[in-house]
Amino acid sequence: MPKNNGVRGEARMVPDASFTSYYGRPVVKAAPWSNDIPAYLFLGGLAGGSSLLAAGADVMHNDELRRAARLTALGAIGGSYLALVHDLGRPSRFFNMLRVAKPTSPMSMGTWIITAYGPAAVLAAASEFTGMIPPGRLSRLVSFANRPAGIAAAMIAPVLSSYTAVLLSDTSTPAWNHGFKEMPFVFVGSSATAAGGMAMIASSVHNAAPARRLAIGGALTELLAIEKMKASMGVVSETLDLGTAGKLIRLSQFLTIFGALGSIVFGRKSRAVSLVSGLALVLGSACTKFGVFEAGQSSARDPKYTVAPQKKSLQDGATHARPKTRWDVLRNPYHRQRSSR
Amino acid sequence: MSKTIVHLGLDPAKISGWDVAQPRMGFFTDTSLCIGCKACEVACKEWNEIPEDGLDWLGISYDNTGSLGASSWRHVAFIEQAVPGGRTDTPSSASALDGSDLRWLMSSDVCKHCTEAGCLDVCPTGSLFRTEFGTVVVQDDICNGCGYCVAACPFGVIERRTGSHGTKNVGLAQKCTLCYDRLVSGMTPACAQACPTESIQFGNLSELRSRARRRVEKLQLDGNRAARLYGDDPNDGIGGAGAMFLLLDQPEVYGLPPNPVVATRELGQMWKQAGIAALTFLIGAAAASIER
Numbered sequence: 048m049p050k051n052n053g054v055r056g057e058a059r060m061v062p063d064a065s066f067t068s069y070y071g072r073p074v075v076k077a078a079p080w081s082n083d084i085p086a087y088l089f090l091g092g093l094a095g096g097s098s099l100l101a102a103g104a105d106v107m108h109n110d111e112l113r114r115a116a117r118l119t120a121l122g123a124i125g126g127s128y129l130a131l132v133h134d135l136g137r138p139s140r141f142f143n144m145l146r147v148a149k150p151t152s153p154m155s156m157g158t159w160i161i162t163a164y165g166p167a168a169v170l171a172a173a174s175e176f177t178g179m180i181p182p183g184r185l186s187r188l189v190s191f192a193n194r195p196a197g198i199a200a201a202m203i204a205p206v207l208s209s210y211t212a213v214l215l216s217d218t219s220t221p222a223w224n225h226g227f228k229e230m231p232f233v234f235v236g237s238s239a240t241a242a243g244g245m246a247m248i249a250s251s252v253h254n255a256a257p258a259r260r261l262a263i264g265g266a267l268t269e270l271l272a273i274e275k276m277k278a279s280m281g282v283v284s285e286t287l288d289l290g291t292a293g294k295l296i297r298l299s300q301f302l303t304i305f306g307a308l309g310s311i312v313f314g315r316k317s318r319a320v321s322l323v324s325g326l327a328l329v330l331g332s333a334c335t336k337f338g339v340f341e342a343g344q345s346s347a348r349d350p351k352y353t354v355a356p357q358k359k360s361l362q363d364g365a366t367h368a369r370p371k372t373r374w375d376v377l378r379n380p381y382h383r384q385r386s387s388r
Numbered sequence: 389m390s391k392t393i394v395h396l397g398l399d400p401a402k403i404s405g406w407d408v409a410q411p412r413m414g415f416f417t418d419t420s421l422c423i424g425c426k427a428c429e430v431a432c433k434e435w436n437e438i439p440e441d442g443l444d445w446l447g448i449s450y451d452n453t454g455s456l457g458a459s460s461w462r463h464v465a466f467i468e469q470a471v472p473g474g475r476t477d478t479p480s481s482a483s484a485l486d487g488s489d490l491r492w493l494m495s496s497d498v499c500k501h502c503t504e505a506g507c508l509d510v511c512p513t514g515s516l517f518r519t520e521f522g523t524v525v526v527q528d529d530i531c532n533g534c535g536y537c538v539a540a541c542p543f544g545v546i547e548r549r550t551g552s553h554g555t556k557n558v559g560l561a562q563k564c565t566l567c568y569d570r571l572v573s574g575m576t577p578a579c580a581q582a583c584p585t586e587s588i589q590f591g592n593l594s595e596l597r598s599r600a601r602r603r604v605e606k607l608q609l610d611g612n613r614a615a616r617l618y619g620d621d622p623n624d625g626i627g628g629a630g631a632m633f634l635l636l637d638q639p640e641v642y643g644l645p646p647n648p649v650v651a652t653r654e655l656g657q658m659w660k661q662a663g664i665a666a667l668t669f670l671i672g673a674a675a676a677s678i679e680r
């Protein structure tokens with residue numbers, strides 16, 4: 048088995064005049080996460096955006112769109128649970144996280160967010176199957192609860208879509224940490240794009256108007272936020288341009304612009320263009336999540352992105368003295384003494 | 389310097405809810421005394437029953453461990469460099485073929501047992517905890533192997549163990565425990581015990597801190613102006629380390645981050661940004677839904 052901390056095969060250790068490192072070896076460690084995690088980011092976003100769309104359609108009596116969006120949310124949240132459990136290895140490990148609620152751990156908070164969101168989304172979607180549920184108490188419960196459940200899911204949905212940015216940013220992975228101000232906007236934009244695109248695929252042009260608006264707004268937000276994020280990341284922004292991450296981000300931008308233009312120009316008229324644009328938007332959103340994820344991983348593997356910004360902050364005379372914040376208070380009680388199961 | 393920070397810096401155990409007052413324990417690794425023998429690496433592996441993780445030649449220097457990791461809780465860095473200024477006062481110097489002076493820097497790296505520990509902050513199960521000695525330890529029976537701590541550590545210390553099925557604690561986050569099991573019985577951690585030159589010193593952290601300051605002053609007076617302490621300042625980005633170092637060159641030369649800051653320091657702002665984004669999303673989606 049090769050050493051897992053080794054520098055990857057490609058030569059990454061081009062010496063840079065402005066920084067030194069220990070034989071080009073990484074300073075921080077990349078998260079040991081596979082593609083399950085970006086898939087989870089994408090599917091969670093798709094579910095969240097779809098729940099919002101479904102609740103709006105429900106209130107507006109747009110039955111076709113409501114149905115399409117609720118079923119998308121159901122499928123997507125199911126997929127994200129699967130991705131999470133696959134990443135952890137066993138379902139019990141998911142439940143293991145419910146033993147604590149730690150505000151300093153975005154993963155712990157996220158576990159509670161999807162635990163609250165999941166049942167609401169499932170209940171809302173269940174009413175779309177009432178034809179299949181035999182009449183009786185269960186079917187009455189489902190038809191009574193579907194709207195409140197749908198609204199509840201839509202209330203949690205925006206947080207479901209944006210917390211994942213905090214999940215990535217609260218690490219020492221340079222590209223994730225330095226982008227913390229804008230990444231939530233990139234992520235909600237990407238969620239809106241995905242949900243809008245999926246609903247354009249799944250419903251008729253006539254009923255998909257809200258989906259098109261959501262997708263176009265999302266695409267704009269996502270495209271602008273990613274540029275702004277790069278501008279605030281200093282040298283680390285390179286990681287969003289180079290290698291696999293760069294390819295994914297460029298592909299995402301192409302697909303998103305293509306899909307958004309398609310929906311603006313032909314969305315109302317052509318079912319075929321709607322299908323293609325919708326697909327482009329969904330794929331564009333996935334590429335964004337995978338691209339941001341990859342940028343983080345490659346930024347962690349190259350010591351330059353850890354050392355250079357820190358040297359700069361030292362030169363700028365950054366001081367760490369800071370006022371006592373709420374986080375100091377919150378942090379500590381959760382680091383309890385040895386806890387037993 | 390605010391009172392709170394000093395307080396945080398000295399007694400993380402108390403803040404974490406330990407009533408039994410124990411002095412904070414830690415390491416002071418004086419790299420000017422290190423001879424690169426790696427006795428600490430071996431002693432650590434033996435005592436903690438750490439599995440073998442590959443006997444590789446890295447081809448970079450006399451260091452074939454490479455870095456700290458799930459199965460390397462002490463790592464001796466080995467650097468061969470041209471002597472700054474062309475002459476040297478360290479014992480470990482030699483002449484290169486071209487006549488220029490070379491020196492060897494050796495340093496035994498370890499988990500910093502941070503006052504504000506990123507790994508501990510982000511752990512979603514409560515597996516990582518603060519001991520009564522102020523150190524940071526993984527509880528193997530609670531860890532679910534999510535790997536979040538790996539990305540959260542500013543020093544690349546903690547790691548998820550890989551290996552074949554049946555390897556001890558495979559798939560779980562692993563790192564130095566500062567020999568928690570030895571500490572509770574009043575013993576010295578294995579690495580410090582094994583160190584033949586007392587480069588690794590173990591003890592009461594505040595005592596170690598003053599010893600370290602005296603030592604660096606002496607080295608500087610002796611003309612070693614590059615000598616510096618690392619991790620000794622409670623006002624740094626991690627609230628001060630529980631394992632500090634005396635270095636003879638810049639931290640990054642040894643593979644250490646020059647100015648580490650725990651990400652949780654900005655977590656409040658991160659949540660705020662996420663909240664604003666979520667609200668924008670909610671309003672935007674509502675606006676998109678309105679039909680004439």
Ligand code: SF4
Nearest residue numbers: 499500502506507541
């Ligand atoms: S050095 Fe890393 S692993 Fe050790 S306590 Fe600090 S954050 Fe945790």
